[in-house]
Amino acid sequence: MNAIVYASQAVTGLEPARLQALVRSSSEFNVRMGVTGMLLHDGQRFLQYIEGPERELRQVYARICASSSHHEMMELARGQIDVRRFPDWALYLAPATPPVLRELVLSDWSALVRSRHVGARAGTAIDRLIGLIGNEAMALPVERISLKSPCHGRVAFCSRLLDSPNV
Numbered sequence: 001m002n003a004i005v006y007a008s009q010a011v012t013g014l015e016p017a018r019l020q021a022l023v024r025s026s027s028e029f030n031v032r033m034g035v036t037g038m039l040l041h042d043g044q045r046f047l048q049y050i051e052g053p054e055r056e057l058r059q060v061y062a063r064i065c066a067s068s069s070h071h072e073m074m075e076l077a078r079g080q081i082d083v084r085r086f087p088d089w090a091l092y093l094a095p096a097t098p099p100v101l102r103e104l105v106l107s108d109w110s111a112l113v114r115s116r117h118v119g120a121r122a123g124t125a126i127d128r129l130i131g132l133i134g135n136e137a138m139a140l141p142v143e144r145i146s147l148k149s150p151c152h153g154r155v156a157f158c159s160r161l162l163d164s165p166n167v
């Protein structure tokens with residue numbers, strides 16, 4: 001099982017409707033690939049964490065790299081992980097404030113890979129990312145829920161991976 005984290009800049013004028021369509025088609029592809037993860041958006045920048053089997057993850061990442069909806073991609077970490085951190089979510093789009101997203105970009109993501117080894121520190125960047133979701137949202141039993149975003153009043157969609165492949 002592998003994981004990748006990157007940050008990028010949304011193209012100017014990325015409409016909420018285009019973002020919703022993007023998340024919907026992305027999560028559908030992720031379900032097929034057995035990839036799960038989270039996408040943070042502050043209205044301008046993205047931070048995405050994806051995890052899954054190496055080959056399938058590479059396919060998803062290739063689609064992300066080829067997307068015309070963002071640019072200035074900056075890979076923050078990549079490596080092997082022991083367990084999925086977002087087993088239930090094909091792609092969870094969550095709003096973030098610019099300071100929160102910036103802080104996550106500047107966090108030490110190397111622990112994502114190091115956490116495989118004994119002695120890894122707790123309270124890593126990935127834990128902070130997970131903390132942004134909270135148990136309430138993770139427990140929602142619906143396939144697709146809409147959240148009112150605090151930034152720009154946008155609506156974010158979360159797609160739950162119902163048929164989680166056993167990888």
Ligand SMILES: Cc1cc2nc3c(=O)[nH]c(=O)nc-3n(C[C@H](O)[C@H](O)[C@H](O)COP(=O)(O)O)c2cc1C
Pocket residue numbers: 008022025026027029030039046048050060063064066067068069070091
């Ligand atoms: C921020 C961002 C995150 C994305 N995440 C995924 C993803 O998790 N899985 C996937 O298959 N594609 C992902 N994509 C690629 C989109 O599916 C792709 O943008 C879509 O097919 C439309 O292409 P376009 O952005 O060039 O119009 C992502 C694209 C962006 C900009």
